[in-house]
Amino acid sequence: MILDVVSIFPDYLAPLDLSLIGKARRDGLIDLRVHDLRDFTHDRHHSVDDTPYGGGAGMVMKPQPWAEALAHVVASGAGGARPRLIVPGPGGVPFTQALARELAEEPWLAFACGRYEGIDERVYEYAAQDLGLQVSVVSLGDYVLNGGEVAVLAMVEAVARLLPGVIGNAESLVEESHEDGLLEYPVYTKPASWESSAGVTRAVPPVLLSGDHGAIAAWRHQQRLERTAARRPDLLHSSAALTVDDLAITSARPADAAELTTLQRACWVGEARANDTHDIPPLLESVDEVARGLQEWQTWVVRAGGRLVGSVRARSHPDHPAVWQIGRLMVAPDLQGRGLGRALLAHAEAQAPSGTAAYWLNTGTRSERNLRTYRKAGYRVQPGEGTFAGTVDLLKRRR
Ligand code: ADE
Numbered sequence: 001m002i003l004d005v006v007s008i009f010p011d012y013l014a015p016l017d018l019s020l021i022g023k024a025r026r027d028g029l030i031d032l033r034v035h036d037l038r039d040f041t042h043d044r045h046h047s048v049d050d051t052p053y054g055g056g057a058g059m060v061m062k063p064q065p066w067a068e069a070l071a072h073v074v075a076s077g078a079g080g081a082r083p084r085l086i087v088p089g090p091g092g093v094p095f096t097q098a099l100a101r102e103l104a105e106e107p108w109l110a111f112a113c114g115r116y117e118g119i120d121e122r123v124y125e126y127a128a129q130d131l132g133l134q135v136s137v138v139s140l141g142d143y144v145l146n147g148g149e150v151a152v153l154a155m156v157e158a159v160a161r162l163l164p165g166v167i168g169n170a171e172s173l174v175e176e177s178h179e180d181g182l183l184e185y186p187v188y189t190k191p192a193s194w195e196s197s198a199g200v201t202r203a204v205p206p207v208l209l210s211g212d213h214g215a216i217a218a219w220r221h222q223q224r225l226e227r228t229a230a231r232r233p234d235l236l237h238s239s240a241a242l243t244v245d246d247l248a249i250t251s252a253r254p255a256d257a258a259e260l261t262t263l264q265r266a267c268w269v270g271e272a273r274a275n276d277t278h279d280i281p282p283l284l285e286s287v288d289e290v291a292r293g294l295q296e297w298q299t300w301v302v303r304a305g306g307r308l309v310g311s312v313r314a315r316s317h318p319d320h321p322a323v324w325q326i327g328r329l330m331v332a333p334d335l336q337g338r339g340l341g342r343a344l345l346a347h348a349e350a351q352a353p354s355g356t357a358a359y360w361l362n363t364g365t366r367s368e369r370n371l372r373t374y375r376k377a378g379y380r381v382q383p384g385e386g387t388f389a390g391t392v393d394l395l396k397r398r399r
Pocket residue numbers: 088089090138139140141142143144145146147148151
């Protein structure tokens with residue numbers, strides 16, 4: 001991979017001579033070229049910045065040195081090849097592991113390190129329109145650095161370590177944070193029992209010494225879930241690694257009423273659309289009404305990373321005690337399709353009292369998705385209109 005970096009502080013990039021990235025350069029896996037922006041100035045002071053038009057604090061980097069520097073980089077390419085241009089800046093798209101993977105596929109990257117208040121906007125247009133480059137402004141995070149150099153160090157390291165041959169043990173790339181949406185599990189090494197200078201002895205979690213690989217894998221997965229839930233709950237909900245087995249079904253508490261109301265509304269909007277009516281209680285109920293429901297029904301909830309993401313409720317039919325009524329089966333729209341609904345339904349069935357002869361459900365006549373789920377779970381649609389207008393009832397005999 002070819003990497004060109006343009007900066008007014010070329011020495012800032014010296015750490016890229018060290019460690020695995022330095023070795024990759026010496027092994028010829030990376031061809032890193034650092035250019036001094038001041039080499040493309042023509043005045044006595046080698047000035048690269050000037051005051052901003054329209055006023056305001058700070059200085060703006062001038063277009064001319066940047067245009068010449070970028071043209072110089074592009075001219076080094078053979079056969080019409082062009083680098084993808086990355087401009088680090090706090091106003092860019094977030095730099096993520098997914099973007100690192102995308103950039104690792106590129107044969108040639110050029111980085112333009114801005115300083116001060118940034119680079120004259122016309123440089124971006126020039127790079128895209130005159131030089132024909134794909135230009136991406138990329139941010140390391142929601143904070144402001146003094147310039148792009150530190151961001152380039154981070155990005156080059158994250159990208160280069162994904163190149164074949166740069167990391168000796170490619171397996172170590174697989175279970176890393178951000179690869180499957182969960183953070184890494186905690187790690188330990190010898191000694192198994194370590195005494196700190198304050199005289200406190202700390203042991204390695206016993207499961208890691210057990211030799212039971214299944215138990216170790218399960219423990220590590222649980223640790224990843226707990227860490228992600230605690231530190232980055234925003235990642236948890238989109239993680240492909242989050243499965244139904246990871247989520248505990250617990251009894252709802254009165255304090256859950258407000259969140260349940262919100263989840264209900266989110267889940268029943270689709271029902272309103274499918275059945276062409278908004279006259280559906282779960283869509284319209286107030287928090288107080290939902291709270292009352294918690295007193296009249298046994299309700300269970302599932303939380304992921306603190307957020308309420310699923311629920312179901314059940315009770316013995318007031319007039320037919322042998323019938324176990326199940327309702328309000330809901331899973332947050334972004335977590336549907338992972339088996340959570342089926343698990344909640346099975347849980348509600350399992351809570352039925354011993355005298356139960358059948359489970360009862362009710363859904364919209366045109367709620368195709370629900371009907372499919374319930375049929376698969378063994379429920380049969382009962383003839384005629386259901387208990388409520390526009391609905392059907394479903395029954396399943398208890399075995
Ligand atoms: N330059 C200044 N702040 C930056 C940030 N947060 N990310 C990338 N480049 C920057």
